[in-house]
Amino acid sequence: MNEVYDVTIIGGGPSGLYSAFYSGLRNLKTKLIESQSVLGGKVNLYPDKILWDVGGLTPITGKKFLSNCITQGLTFHPTVCLNTEVSQITKIAGIFDIRASNGDHHYTKAVILAYGSGIITPNKLAVDGAEQFERTNLHYIPNSLHAFRNKQVFLSGGGNTAIEQANELLAIANGVTLACRSNELRAHEHIVESFRNNGGTLLLETQIRAFRSNRQGEIEAVSLSVGGEDRTVAVDAVIVNHGFASKQAIAFGETLGLQFNDSNFIEGSPDSTIGYPGIFAAGDAIAYTGKVNLLVGTFQDAVNAVNSVKQYLNPTAEKHAMVSSHNEAFVEKNKQFSL
Numbered sequence: 001m002n003e004v005y006d007v008t009i010i011g012g013g014p015s016g017l018y019s020a021f022y023s024g025l026r027n028l029k030t031k032l033i034e035s036q037s038v039l040g041g042k043v044n045l046y047p048d049k050i051l052w053d054v055g056g057l058t059p060i061t062g063k064k065f066l067s068n069c070i071t072q073g074l075t076f077h078p079t080v081c082l083n084t085e086v087s088q089i090t091k092i093a094g095i096f097d098i099r100a101s102n103g104d105h106h107y108t109k110a111v112i113l114a115y116g117s118g119i120i121t122p123n124k125l126a127v128d129g130a131e132q133f134e135r136t137n138l139h140y141i142p143n144s145l146h147a148f149r150n151k152q153v154f155l156s157g158g159g160n161t162a163i164e165q166a167n168e169l170l171a172i173a174n175g176v177t178l179a180c181r182s183n184e185l186r187a188h189e190h191i192v193e194s195f196r197n198n199g200g201t202l203l204l205e206t207q208i209r210a211f212r213s214n215r216q217g218e219i220e221a222v223s224l225s226v227g228g229e230d231r232t233v234a235v236d237a238v239i240v241n242h243g244f245a246s247k248q249a250i251a252f253g254e255t256l257g258l259q260f261n262d263s264n265f266i267e268g269s270p271d272s273t274i275g276y277p278g279i280f281a282a283g284d285a286i287a288y289t290g291k292v293n294l295l296v297g298t299f300q301d302a303v304n305a306v307n308s309v310k311q312y313l314n315p316t317a318e319k320h321a322m323v324s325s326h327n328e329a330f331v332e333k334n335k336q337f338s339l
């Protein structure tokens with residue numbers, strides 16, 4: 001822990017992973033810190049979605065895209081700390097002291113803030129004893145919808161993403177019941193129609209009262225109030241899609257003087273500088289005129305952030321790295337690819 005790194009990247013989403021790759025390319029001793037137990041950031045929220053708008057890639061699932069990002073991010077073997085929530089950054093005697101909520105300190109000469117919209121957690125269900133079923137068949141962020149093939153699925157939620165998820169499930173599940181607390185869905189009319197037309201069961205003004213479990217500790221039925229009347233629905237699995245809460249967990253010492261916009265993103269510049277020497281930002285965390293909040297935007301930010309770190313640490317260093325096709329860093333690695 002006392003080792004001092006050249007750069008520590010906070011956040012293991014697409015911008016943090018690409019920063020880790022690029023800082024390896026620039027020969028920087030790199031640490032990557034991520035609060036979750038897995039790398040990948042927000043893309044973990046849409047593993048089965050098909051991405052069409054990442055330059056140079058033909059349509060690819062979120063999961064496959066992430067797997068590629070992770071492989072690339074680990075190319076130069078950065079130190080990776082998972083389950084580590086950064087809570088504070090201060091600077092002492094020229095070195096940044098990054099404190100984690102578990103009390104650990106991480107020391108570094110420069111920092112890249114790649115924390116996106118902060119730590120994202122799904123809004124949980126307020127039903128007695130619901131937590132115990134998270135180990136079995138109550139899901140907030142399913143790893144893959146394919147796990148619900150041939151099952152009776154009960155889905156709670158009323159927004160666009162919940163109904164899109166319900167529509168995708170209709171194609172593979174035995175049956176899908178979509179329950180919403182209000183008397184109308186907050187979603188585009190055409191996807192609601194699609195759900196109805198393809199055999200989905202829609203329950204409005206519906207509250208989950210309780211779960212009944214079987215001997216394996218799985219939910220086998222959901223007790224509901226539907227428009228004030230009691231009803232019970234037999235299920236194989238329950239998905240709750242009630243949106244997400246995000247928390248920006250880092251306390252920046254006042255001396256760092258960082259500025260945040262109305263949406264709590266850091267005010268910065270396209271070169272990733274944010275007004276304090278040695279701290280840079282990339283990806284969704286940073287806002288500037290012309291900023292693109294897309295995956296492709298995270299890559300450009302990451303390159304700029306790493307190049308800024310390099311120059312901060314060594315003002316005589318090249319401003320930009322050599323392109324990968326002609327970069328010595330890949331001479332040995334290239335031998336595994338035959339022409």
Ligand SMILES: Cc1cc2nc3c(=O)[nH]c(=O)nc-3n(C[C@H](O)[C@H](O)[C@H](O)COP(=O)(O)OP(=O)(O)OC[C@H]3O[C@@H](n4cnc5c(N)ncnc54)[C@H](O)[C@@H]3O)c2cc1C
Nearest residue numbers: 011013014015035041042086115116118119283284294295
């Ligand atoms: C539903 C949805 C669909 C999308 N679809 C597309 C699409 O089709 N095409 C496209 O280009 N873009 C899409 N996006 C946008 C894209 O996902 C984001 O632009 C991208 O994920 C931003 O990457 P990032 O690394 O900057 O942030 P994030 O992906 O948010 O990653 C930030 C990481 O930092 C971690 N972190 C936060 N705070 C701390 C802390 N204090 N300590 C340690 N770690 C911390 C978080 O846990 C997270 O893993 C979509 C976004 C959503 C939500």
